[in-house]
Amino acid sequence: MRIGVVTFPGSLDDRDAQRAVRFADAEPVALWHGDHDLQGVDAVVLPGGFSYGDYLRCGAIAARSAIMTEVIAAAEQGMPILGICNGFQMLTESHLLPGGLIRNEAGSFVCRDQLLRVESTSTTWTSGFSAGEEIIIPLKNGEGGYIADAVTIERLEGEGRVVFRYLGYNPNGSMNDIAGISNERGNVVGLMPHPEHAIEPGFGPDTADAMRSGVDGLRLFRSALESALAH
Amino acid sequence: MPTIVVEVMPKAELLDPQGKAVAGALARLGSSTFSSVRIGKRFELTFDGPVDDAVLAEVKDIAETLLSNAVIEDVVGIHADAL
């Protein structure tokens, strides 16, 4: 399976996302923001970072790039799309996912090993988890507070489209402790925490077992691979 | 050169953590006059030529599609600056 990782000016975790794809035994394909070309990939990851400095609104300028026209079209055809952090912000800015992300409640950037609950396993990116499973994934963002109007929140909850929820501590003031959501079809998932930083022992989050040993993030990428193989 | 000002505010019904933080700071500094603070953005777009309907229409379009995100923000004002 070939998974594309888009690099925008200001993307930071693009190489990390490529590494995660490799660790999941898929083939990473570097995609460039200015191209109208997905190079025939089977899925796309929009990585974290500060595209265009995030100076206007996070992800706003990137959402209007050439490659995003293709990503939006592919998403509507059912291609698996994962937006991580800045990528999640791009997905809301391009209206592939509802709501928006605003400055953290505490005002400052926060980097921490975050406990999450997997709320939905019916998306392409979470089918390898068991429902209700608790996982630890690094989180690092300045504008990760998820907001949406009451109707949208109710819909997301009602349709089981809240995919990840913060547990124990809500690091950014997200409504309903929402850490990640999906579209109706379940092929598009966006989340603020960074699964690509929990894939390799020694470089992941601390867990109860040992320092930097968390690899829960790998299963998002494996899930996509397995769903692809199943089809 | 003429400047057009676009003003964007977070939607009233949604959270504004930055505004809340400033309100908190005001309270700590002993000012109790203000019951709430909200923080939005003010864009100044400079261009060459007359401020006519075509330019205003273009600004309106830019304000609604790029400068603001209608899901979380409202454009509250567009006007030529009286500089």
Added chain:
Amino acid sequence: MPTIVVEVMPKAELLDPQGKAVAGALARLGSSTFSSVRIGKRFELTFDGPVDDAVLAEVKDIAETLLSNAVIEDVVGIHADAL
């Protein structure tokens, strides 16, 4: 409740990375009308009571000491909002 608006802009001589990014985006999106974009902040302070000189003086003080940093920003406007 009356609202007072405070407008703050980055100093003209200083780099405004935000404005630069938006100007770049506009150019990429095919709009060549605007030669420069600068982005500042718009504060809405809500309070209970009449807009009198005392309140305006307090706002002026807050605008200059808390809402802006005179080293890099200018307060470009303070006015009661016509909401």
Added chain:
Amino acid sequence: MTTSPVESSPADAAQIDMPFVDGPLVDTVERAATNPEREQPYAALGLKEDEYLKIREILGRRPTSGELAMYSVMWSEHCSYKSSKVWLRQFGQKVTPEMTKNLMVGMGENAGVIDVGEGWAVTFKIESHNHPSYIEPFQGAATGVGGIVRDIISMGARPVAVMDALRFGAIDSPDTARVVHGVVSGISFYANCLGLPNIGGETYFDSVYQANPLVNALAVGVLRHEDLHLANARGVGNKVVLFGARTGGDGIGGASILASDSFSASGPTKRPAVQVGDPFAEKVLIECCLELFRDDLVEGIQDLGAAGISCATSELASNGDGGMAVDLDRVLLRDPSLTAEEILMSESQERMMAIVRPEKLDAFMAVVGKWEVETSVLGEVTDTGRLIITWRGETIVDVDPRTVAVDGPVYDRPIAYPTWIDELNADSASGLARPTAGEELAAQVQALAASANLSDKSWITAQYDRYVMGNTALSYPDDGGMVRVDEESGLGFAVATDANGRYCYLDPYQGAQLALAEAYRNVAVTGATPVAVSDCLNFGSPENPEVMWQFSKSVEGLADGCLELGIPVTGGNVSFYNQTGNVPIHPTPVVGVLGVIDDVARRVPSGWQDEGHNIYLLGITSLELDGSAWAGLVHGHLGGRPPAVDLQREKELAGLLNGGTKEALIGSAHDLADGGLAQALVESALRFGIGARIFLDELCERDGIDLATALFSESTGRVIVSVPREDDVRFVGLCEARRYPVQRIGVTDGLPDAAPSLNLQGMFDISLADLRAGWSGTLPTHFA
């Protein structure tokens, strides 16, 4: 021909007068010759009269205002190192062949480069941005990070990590929160947005830094040997290219004086003295430069920092064939009203200057175009030996670039042994009341843990991204930060920075060595082998002979120390004039030590991870409380002599730790420094929430000390190590074979059926929950 204004023809007079009416008249080389006695504001630009006369002597005429702008910024303390040069030479002199064996680039370049094996090299450097960070803490700190990162890029390296060594005023002083918030969010904003993990730093609070905080930023870069590039302008006809952000009126407070002198009826243009950082622009610049290097499209790249174009052109030319011709009109401006002098001095951020072969210019332009980086060709390399700058068609600068960049003034400033220091040294802390009762000891352990300087720094470090790039093997709160360089082999580096201003105040020679020893030890406990040093020397005014004495002693101590440890100083930075009113800061030589580790998989954490390990104290504890955190906090005392340093011992200790980690005998290792054993125990326990039972009777007996001394003394050469029981015999054997003092002082077992605690046998039992509440509460209480 010398013509005084009085004698000049009416036409000349008219020409000279005109600008006062109509606008700028360019002060050209020609005009400098025809109007030689014009008064020039050299003093306001920071030049002394003899320096100004020296410039006239070099040029054989008065400088143009453009030349004056260049000389004044390049001959400033900041750029010329005029007061420190004579002392810094020691770093180059006190070296052995062993020390330079792995040095690919030494002092004097943008950053030193060290061969770390397997074809890899690492470059690192630390730099101050103290004064700007007081005026505008956010932008000051942000641009401090930006500046040091550009030094790393210019060597051909990919920046891979940053660190920040910070000093603020008293934690409860009203202005401190402003500075702390601004500085921390500025560093967080810039480095996070650049995508560089923050792997460590320091945070100290002391009223001596009240109106003069220290913001020292360190950056590390990685490169393959063949990617090494030096910034010089070689090859006649090669193009001089400026790329990156446009040039604006940032940080040119001084140049407005020139503007007011040469023209303008309306008085000097007020230009802000601060610079605004654009990390996004810098991120793009990093990728763009790396691509230019990769495709071999540049001969060299020089970063633009202090003194902007003045510095880049004169340094590139000096380091190359010696000549350069530049047309200043080609500089892309953000503000078209800038004068030539202002353009020369502007410190606009995120700019680079490249030397490009003409035949590669098109390919160069394609790469910068891809990254949407604005670029303009300013001129070319010549063999004239002159740096010639034109503006509006006229020559405004014609100088030998070496006289600007290399042969600036050098001062051997007067030195005076401080009048107060003997009395200070005589006032030892050894006579201060030391507690003996368990309750009082416990209270002091907890008070220290909750004190501003020893408390949890995660309120700060949680604002920094430590994950990005996916190679961070150690970071906060471990003793050193560690990053993997090679994904295949696991090769990596570790870095720690340290300085204790209190020690340096008591004895600057020893204090500098203590900083070196601590940073060295902090690297060693991670399992890495220390290999190189970068330093940032923060001092008061060099015009104060007592400060100059402190400075000279610190440099001497550091150079002697490096010689003894066998690791070279590869570069650094000097920051003078750090004072609040007339009171200088404590001498604060921040020392960064870089280590190498063959496989980051064998790195050692600083905290206890498992129960049932034995805890050993390596080293000897003596009654050394002078300058300690304990004396400061409990007694408000600062006097006496700092702890003794024995660098041979430090070397042996590092060797021992290296052996122990290679044989995988060590579960954790944490160095003892501020707060002594007590604080090391607290930190080891809180790291993963594992408690311990400690017994110090044998230690006290062996070292002839009381319990309070055992807990709070800051003797050097000490580390606590936890060892799995099955490795006990081998570990103790290793220490004995290497004749390093080792004493078992406890086990990482909690008491049965009790919540984890730190238990000192027969003395106290503090629950980790209580300890943590105090330790982690301090910073949020003041700043959250």
